[in-house]
Amino acid sequence: MAKDYGAAVSQKGYDVKTCADRFLVYSSAFSNLKIFNVQEVSTTIPYDVGVGFQDFTVATNDVWTSAGHGLNNGDKIRISAESLTGGAGLNDHDIYYVRDKTTNTFKVSLTNGGTVVNVTSAGDGYWESAPSRITITHNLGYYAPFFVIHTGTSGIGRDHSYFFTDSAGYPLDLYGSNIRQYENKLEIDIPLTLDQYFDDGEPVNRSGETVYLTVIQFLDDFSTISARNINTGTTSGSSSTDYGIRISKAGYDVKTCTDEQCVFSSSFFNQIVHMKGSTTGDTVSHSLSYIPNFLTYTNFSGDDYIYYEVYPSVDSSIIDFTGMGADYTKYYIIFKDKMN
Amino acid sequence: MILFYNKDNGEIFATIDGRIHDRRQMAVSVDNGIENVGKFIIGWEETDELEDYEEVVEKLVEVENGLFKKVKVKEKRQRFKKIEHNLDKFELLQRFEDETPENPMDYKVENNNLIKK
Amino acid sequence: MGDYGFRISQDGKDVKTCEDKECVITSKYATLKGSISGGGATTCADGGLRTITVAHNLGYIPYVRAFLNPTDSDDFNNDYYQLPIWVDGIMDHLYASVYVDSTNVYIEWEQWNGDALTRNYNYKYFIFLDKAKV
Numbered sequence: 001m002a003k004d005y006g007a008a009v010s011q012k013g014y015d016v017k018t019c020a021d022r023f024l025v026y027s028s029a030f031s032n033l034k035i036f037n038v039q040e041v042s043t044t045i046p047y048d049v050g051v052g053f054q055d056f057t058v059a060t061n062d063v064w065t066s067a068g069h070g071l072n073n074g075d076k077i078r079i080s081a082e083s084l085t086g087g088a089g090l091n092d093h094d095i096y097y098v099r100d101k102t103t104n105t106f107k108v109s110l111t112n113g114g115t116v117v118n119v120t121s122a123g124d125g126y127w128e129s130a131p132s133r134i135t136i137t138h139n140l141g142y143y144a145p146f147f148v149i150h151t152g153t154s155g156i157g158r159d160h161s162y163f164f165t166d167s168a169g170y171p172l173d174l175y176g177s178n179i180r181q182y183e184n185k186l187e188i189d190i191p192l193t194l195d196q197y198f199d200d201g202e203p204v205n206r207s208g209e210t211v212y213l214t215v216i217q218f219l220d221d222f223s224t225i226s227a228r229n230i231n232t233g234t235t236s237g238s239s240s241t242d243y244g245i246r247i248s249k250a251g252y253d254v255k256t257c258t259d260e261q262c263v264f265s266s267s268f269f270n271q272i273v274h275m276k277g278s279t280t281g282d283t284v285s286h287s288l289s290y291i292p293n294f295l296t297y298t299n300f301s302g303d304d305y306i307y308y309e310v311y312p313s314v315d316s317s318i319i320d321f322t323g324m325g326a327d328y329t330k331y332y333i334i335f336k337d338k339m340n
Numbered sequence: 341m342i343l344f345y346n347k348d349n350g351e352i353f354a355t356i357d358g359r360i361h362d363r364r365q366m367a368v369s370v371d372n373g374i375e376n377v378g379k380f381i382i383g384w385e386e387t388d389e390l391e392d393y394e395e396v397v398e399k400l401v402e403v404e405n406g407l408f409k410k411v412k413v414k415e416k417r418q419r420f421k422k423i424e425h426n427l428d429k430f431e432l433l434q435r436f437e438d439e440t441p442e443n444p445m446d447y448k449v450e451n452n453n454l455i456k457k
Numbered sequence: 458m459g460d461y462g463f464r465i466s467q468d469g470k471d472v473k474t475c476e477d478k479e480c481v482i483t484s485k486y487a488t489l490k491g492s493i494s495g496g497g498a499t500t501c502a503d504g505g506l507r508t509i510t511v512a513h514n515l516g517y518i519p520y521v522r523a524f525l526n527p528t529d530s531d532d533f534n535n536d537y538y539q540l541p542i543w544v545d546g547i548m549d550h551l552y553a554s555v556y557v558d559s560t561n562v563y564i565e566w567e568q569w570n571g572d573a574l575t576r577n578y579n580y581k582y583f584i585f586l587d588k589a590k591v
Contacts, residue, residue, distance in 0.1 A: 007465070013359025013383060020439070026482060028465050034477070034486035040591040149520065151590040161518045161589040162556040164541055169554035169565060171541045214589055216520070219478050219486055225467070232439060247463075247484055259492075260586045263484055267362070268586060269491035289439045291537055293522070293583065310543070313536030320534060339496065339524060339537050339581040340441065344497070354497030354509075364514055365493055371510040372499050445498050 009245055009266040020231050021274075022336035025266045026245075029230055030336065031273040033145065036138065036219040040212065043132040045153070046192045047207040049075040053126040058087050062119045065105050066127065071098045074112055076130035081177040087123025092177075095130040131178070131189035138217055139184050143306045145295060145333060146186060147216040148172060148179055155209040156195070164308055166195045168204075173307055176298060180305035187305075188213065222297075222331040224277035227287045272336040280326045283318040286334045291316050293337035301327045316340070341383060341433050342368070343444055343454075347376040350448035359383040359433070360422065380449050381425035382433040391421040429454055489520065489585045496581035501566060503573045511562040513584050520589040523555035523564050526579040531570065537581065540564070548572070555582070557589060 008027040010016035021030065049071055056066035071077070079092040096108035096117065107116045138144075152158035156167055164179075165171050173179040178189045190211055195204045245266045248254035252261040259265055271293065275286060286292060291314055298309035309330065312321050321330045342356035342365065354370040366385055369377070395417050400408040432454065435442040447454045462484030466472035470479045477483055493513060501507040513519060523540045527533040532546025542553040553566030564580055 011358070020437075023437075028481055029468070031467060031481045032488045034480070034483065034488060035587075036486060038587075038591060147520070149589045151518070158590065159518075160556050160558045161520075162554065163521065163523070163589075165554045165556070167556070169541065169543075169552060169556070171543050171554075174543055212590075214591055216587075221478055249487060259490065260588065262490060263487045264482065265490060269358075269494065270488055271491065271583075290441070291526075293524075293581075294539065296539070310539060310541060313534045313538045315534065315536045320536060337494065337583065338437075338439075338441075339526075340443075340579070342495075353499065354495060356493060356495040358494075367512070367514040368493060368495070369512040370495070370497065371512075372497065372507075 011269055012267065018231065021229060021272070022338055024272060024336075025268065025270045026264065027230070027272065029228065031220070031225060031276075032270055033273065033333070034219040035216060036140070036144070037215075037217045039136060039215045039217070040151070041134050041136065041188075041215060042210050042212045043134050043190055045190055045194050045206045045209050045211050046076070046129055046132045048192050049077065049129045053080050053083075053128050055124065056127050057122070057124045058090065058119050059122050060119055062107050062116050063105050064107065064127075067104050069101075069104065069106065071101055071106055073099050073101050073106075077108070077127045078130045080126040080128050084125040085123055086121050087119060087125065088121040089117060089119045090123065092125075093180075095133060129192050131191045132211075134188040134190070134213070135185055136188075136215060136217070137185040140217075140219070140221075142183055142221045143181060143297070143299070143331060144221055145218045145297065145331075146181055146308075148188060148308075149214040149216070151212045151214055153194070153206055153209040153211045155206055158212060161214070164310075168195050170195075171310060174310075176300070176307040176309070179307055181297070181307065182305045186215065186217065188215075220273075220276075220333075222276055222278050222333075225273060225275050226277075227275040227285075227334075229287065232289070269337070274334045274336045276333040278329055278331045279321075280329050282322045282324075283320055284330075284332060284334075285318050286314075287317075288334075288336075288338075289316055290338045291340040293335040293339060294319055295333045295335075296321075297331040298324070299329045299331070301329070306331055314339075341381070341436060341444070342366075343380040343382070343447075343449070344370045345378050345380060345449045346374045347378040350450045352380075352444050352447055352449065355436075355444050360386060362386045363388075378449065380452075380454060382427070382429045383425060385423040385425060387421045387423060389421045390418045393417055393419060426454075487587075489587050491583055492519070492586045493584040494582065496579060498577070498579050500575050500577050501568050502575045504567075504569045506565065506567045507578075509564040509580060511564075511582065511584070512560060513557075513562055514560070515584075515586070516559060517588055518557050518559050518590040520585045520587045521555055521557050521562050521582060523562070523580065523582040525551075525553050525564070525566060526581075527551065527568075528577045528579060530576060531572075537579075542566070549576075 014023040150162040297306040344354040464483035531548035548571040
């Protein structure tokens with residue numbers, strides 16, 4: 001068993017010398033997720049400029065053909081995810097402004113009224129109303145974990161928060177195309193169909209409403225930290241004596257600030273990192289013998305961003321990515337917290 | 341640990357982790373449709389009330405000029421009072437917390453006691 | 458202005474020169490502070506909606522993570538999945554999410570399956586002191 005050295009603080013009621021690793025608030029042997037930034041951002045839910053998905057063809061003279069498209073110059077569209085065939089010079093990520101429209105054709109530019117996007121091979125696909133896009137430039141220079149919490153709209157109010165979903169429980173990023181973490185920025189696309197009610201078959205139209213999000217950006221990367229156990233097994237020792245360490249955020253008096261205004265406090269449990277890294281494989285063994293708390297993100301081969309991944313599951317020996325395939329790089333953080 | 345149980349049949353359906361529970365944790369309720377819910381606590385409950393206690397400490401006492409002697413003395417101290425709950429079940433709590441744990445849901449509350457189903 | 462506070466580096470990293478992200482902890486960046494963790498077991502009828510409501514009593518909207526473990530599904534492993542879940546399997550369909558207000562955490566899911574059976578679930582949540590709504 002690895003020797004421990006450095007400093008450790010246990011949760012209340014656990015003997016710091018003998019308790020299992022997962023009952024430590026802090027140990028110099030294990031990392032913690034550090035919060036780089038917490039931001040509240042907002043944008044307007046877009047209006048529909050078309051009728052759902054519409055097909056198009058595009059030629060090397062940069063002209064898009066989409067019969068009866070109904071678009072106006074200045075409307076914003078994007079190519080539906082993974083629908084583009086050919087059409088070199090275009091992609092399904094950029095937001096395009098319509099220009100030079102006729103009844104059945106148009107061209108596009110990257111800025112309103114800007115230079116026409118040059119298409120160098122013929123292609124086809126589907127276009128749709130562009131989302132509203134929020135870009136947070138963090139300049140970290142690597143992929144970092146993050147959370148996006150939807151905190152309401154001007155229409156439904158702001159008294160609830162939803163973890164990575166809209167207020168109907170639908171994931172904001174189900175297919176990994178709406179929330180993209182790049183090495184230097186986070187992009188969040190808000191589609192016009194926010195707050196969908198699938199049971200009713202019709203999306204709730206919230207176009208024009210302001211949508212609010214809280215973004216928690218962590219400082220940590222996914223460089224490998226191998227699994228390490230210092231104290232395992234039966235949780236021994238108990239003590240009702242309260243003592244510990246408390247560190248306040250800059251500008252807050254450590255003696256009088258609220259618990260929430262602390263950088264760190266031994267009064268509260270912490271998500272201690274057991275291991276982290278990335279893999280293209282199907283499984284990662286965690287060696288904890290119990291079911292741990294975990295966090296995963298994914299990156300499809302060739303993409304330059306990662307997104308929050310909901311499909312993996314965890315048991316008492318592995319994180320299971322089976323079914324996702326080797327084309328996906330899976331980024332994972334496994335914490336010491338026990339779930340079972 | 342706080343165990344939430346159905347008072348009609350003693351079945352445990354939810355838990356709150358920990359050994360020393362602050363006021364926030366003590367105030368938690370869990371609603372999963374069961375109407376008559378009870379709480380069985382194993383561990384300590386924090387309070388804001390101070391209590392006096394004595395602690396034996398070692399001190400250096402000057403016996404004569406420049407000569408000191410180590411003595412043990414009782415000193416009065418204060419600490420926040422903690423209420424004990426069912427500490428006779430502490431070993432069971434440790435088994436609930438173990439890596440290959442016993443499941444609290446395999447127990448039920450009967451006559452203010454935890455028994456295996 | 459000079460930097461002050463404390464920092465502890467990861468194993469193998471020089472605490473004087475390593476980057477902030479190579480620190481186990483540093484007073485420069487806060488960590489998430491866990492307040493309440495818990496879990497339970499329950500069922501969900503075929504075609505039904507199950508909501509677990511946990512009163513957190515913080516008086517503001519905290520950050521929460523939640524997980525669901527379908528224990529007897531045809532299409533899901535008997536493992537824990539991080540929320541949200543929105544999966545249409547071959548036999549089982551499961552939509553699950555977690556949302557929070559200033560009083561409660563709500564873990565909510567609906568399921569339906571080809572055998573019209575009630576399914577069994579374990580759930581787990583971690584409620585932090587940190588605010589979800591700034």
